[in-house]
Amino acid sequence: MALGHSEPQYELLNGKKKYVQPIIHSMVLIGLAVLVVFVVLLMFYVSWMKFEDTSDQNIPMDFVLFGPQKYTNSDIAVYRAHTFAIAAKSNYKTYWTAKDKIIPGKRIDKTYNLACYYSIPTDDTNKTLHPAQINATLCTHLIVAFAQVQNNSVYFKSSFDMQILRQAVKLRKKNPELKVLLSIMHFSNGSHSNEGFPGVVANKDNLDKFVNNVVSVVREFYLDGIDIDWEFPSWPLLNLEEKYGFAKLLETLRFSLPDSLLTAAVAAPLNIIDNSYEIYSLASFVDFINVMTYDYHSYQWYFPLTGPNSPLFSSWNESGYFQYLNINSSIQYWISKGMPKEKILLGMPTYGHSFKLINEANNGFGSPTSGPGIGKDGFVTFSETCEFQSHQNASTVFDHDTRTPYSYHKNDWISFDNENSLAYKAEFAASLGLGGAMVFSLNTDDYSGSSLCSSSVFPLTSRIKIVLNDDYL
Numbered sequence: 001m002a003l004g005h006s007e008p009q010y011e012l013l014n015g016k017k018k019y020v021q022p023i024i025h026s027m028v029l030i031g032l033a034v035l036v037v038f039v040v041l042l043m044f045y046v047s048w049m050k051f052e053d054t055s056d057q058n059i060p061m062d063f064v065l066f067g068p069q070k071y072t073n074s075d076i077a078v079y080r081a082h083t084f085a086i087a088a089k090s091n092y093k094t095y096w097t098a099k100d101k102i103i104p105g106k107r108i109d110k111t112y113n114l115a116c117y118y119s120i121p122t123d124d125t126n127k128t129l130h131p132a133q134i135n136a137t138l139c140t141h142l143i144v145a146f147a148q149v150q151n152n153s154v155y156f157k158s159s160f161d162m163q164i165l166r167q168a169v170k171l172r173k174k175n176p177e178l179k180v181l182l183s184i185m186h187f188s189n190g191s192h193s194n195e196g197f198p199g200v201v202a203n204k205d206n207l208d209k210f211v212n213n214v215v216s217v218v219r220e221f222y223l224d225g226i227d228i229d230w231e232f233p234s235w236p237l238l239n240l241e242e243k244y245g246f247a248k249l250l251e252t253l254r255f256s257l258p259d260s261l262l263t264a265a266v267a268a269p270l271n272i273i274d275n276s277y278e279i280y281s282l283a284s285f286v287d288f289i290n291v292m293t294y295d296y297h298s299y300q301w302y303f304p305l306t307g308p309n310s311p312l313f314s315s316w317n318e319s320g321y322f323q324y325l326n327i328n329s330s331i332q333y334w335i336s337k338g339m340p341k342e343k344i345l346l347g348m349p350t351y352g353h354s355f356k357l358i359n360e361a362n363n364g365f366g367s368p369t370s371g372p373g374i375g376k377d378g379f380v381t382f383s384e385t386c387e388f389q390s391h392q393n394a395s396t397v398f399d400h401d402t403r404t405p406y407s408y409h410k411n412d413w414i415s416f417d418n419e420n421s422l423a424y425k426a427e428f429a430a431s432l433g434l435g436g437a438m439v440f441s442l443n444t445d446d447y448s449g450s451s452l453c454s455s456s457v458f459p460l461t462s463r464i465k466i467v468l469n470d471d472y473l
């Protein structure tokens, strides 16, 4: 590097010509160079730390970093699927053994909870499920999804949403035992913003403001409780302020709403569980957790292989982290980390994930795909899957290892849940003595009972209820 070239610039910077010894020039320039190198290295280090959890190349962080602020329920499902897929990519190592052996056929007789999410419709057409169509005795808990967090307050997207919530609460007239909760959701985009739940837990003033607002919402709408759906605290970057903040939020809500139900929707992948939750404090503040044991596999461009949405057990040929991407592993992990079984509700999807096969002859698990298939963003309702199966002459396979069915025809491939797979899941929940099951969602079940695969209205949710209560596979 010729120092002479820099000399005029240095003079320009000073605005007037000045005589400086060349030796001082070099010292200043070397100093600047060292500073630049230091700053660059620091930036490298910071970015490396930032991406450490997702160290594989080409992680699509854009959805994490630039996600929209106001979500529709289907956006949320898409983001969760991405988040779980990223969790599956990280080189997570786990060393633990389950405390509980599951003895088939042996179940614990008790009353099981059945908490059903009901997504507020995005419009008022006949094509969506309205509160009046919900069977008020089907579920023990109805969780209306979602309100959001804005300016440290509960935020409804529209007055229509509030109207739907009021109608849902009125279902208690048909069944006084029914508990109606509101789910408040926030999807973290990975940036340390002071919005949503990260903002709420940032300081005591925000937390107090939020909790007071929640208390007033509970009173205004006559709710039985609140479900906190923060996806996810301290993820993808370990952030202790959020991890302990989440526990503090639940503690404060529990203290301010001593007579209301308090639940949390929580992650299924083991590495998110480790990052996000202070399990012992969580356990002492919530009535139960809703473990989102679905979206284990969905189409991702960096992981374009078919796989079951909600496998009960691993496949015989899965190894490494993949053998833990199933309900059994997630639930056993929650238990092994200290969550009391009776506070765990096992999440059951009524929707499936679709894929477009690259080679239609290659149609098992782990087959290459080129994109999501039928349905919006690859999410298919039970009725859509049924239509696919019956009108398209598709082949359906019930995979024994994962206890889940998949269906394919030509290039279309769908992993889904039906009455059988959900019966296995419900039997598993009862064998372990869990608190019961959570359903996501009533909207994607066949609520009109009109599809050829349905034996009744809400066939899937009804089946879960029957198996939980009656030991009837």
Ligand SMILES: *[C@@H]1O[C@H](CO)[C@@H](O)[C@H](O)[C@H]1NC(C)=O
Pocket: 065, 066, 067, 069, 189, 191, 193, 195, 196
């Ligand atoms: C992340 O979301 C918050 C709102 O929740 C927003 O204020 C912030 O700008 C977002 N960050 C990025 C990088 O988009």
Ligand SMILES: *[C@@H]1O[C@H](CO)[C@@H](O)[C@H](O)[C@H]1NC(C)=O
Pocket: 097, 098, 313, 314, 328, 329, 332
């Ligand atoms: C369930 O998970 C536990 C813990 O990973 C494991 O020991 C057990 O073998 C699993 N059961 C089945 C049937 O895969």
Ligand SMILES: *[C@@H]1O[C@H](CO)[C@@H](O)[C@H](O)[C@H]1NC(C)=O
Pocket: 125, 126
């Ligand atoms: C909704 O259903 C009612 C009765 O079933 C019908 O009269 C009405 O036209 C429908 N509205 C739309 C927008 O389809």
Ligand SMILES: *[C@@H]1O[C@H](CO)[C@@H](O)[C@H](O)[C@H]1NC(C)=O
Pocket: 135, 136, 137, 138, 457, 462, 465
């Ligand atoms: C509502 O659900 C309960 C419990 O599953 C069932 O016994 C009842 O028949 C259902 N009612 C209707 C109208 O479908």
Ligand SMILES: *[C@@H]1O[C@H](CO)[C@@H](O)[C@H](O)[C@H]1NC(C)=O
Pocket: 151, 209
């Ligand atoms: C946020 O809430 C505060 C009061 O707690 C209020 O003064 C402020 O105007 C609100 N900001 C927005 C953008 O709603």
Ligand SMILES: *[C@@H]1O[C@H](CO)[C@@H](O)[C@H](O)[C@H]1NC(C)=O
Pocket: 315, 316, 317, 318, 364, 365, 366, 399
């Ligand atoms: C693993 O086993 C499943 C189910 O038996 C099968 O569909 C899949 O093709 C197998 N994958 C590989 C890579 O052998």
Ligand SMILES: *[C@@H]1O[C@H](CO)[C@@H](O)[C@H](O)[C@H]1NC(C)=O
Pocket: 393
């Ligand atoms: C449906 O599949 C069967 C067996 O693969 C075949 O014999 C039949 O022709 C197919 N029907 C239609 C309408 O594609």
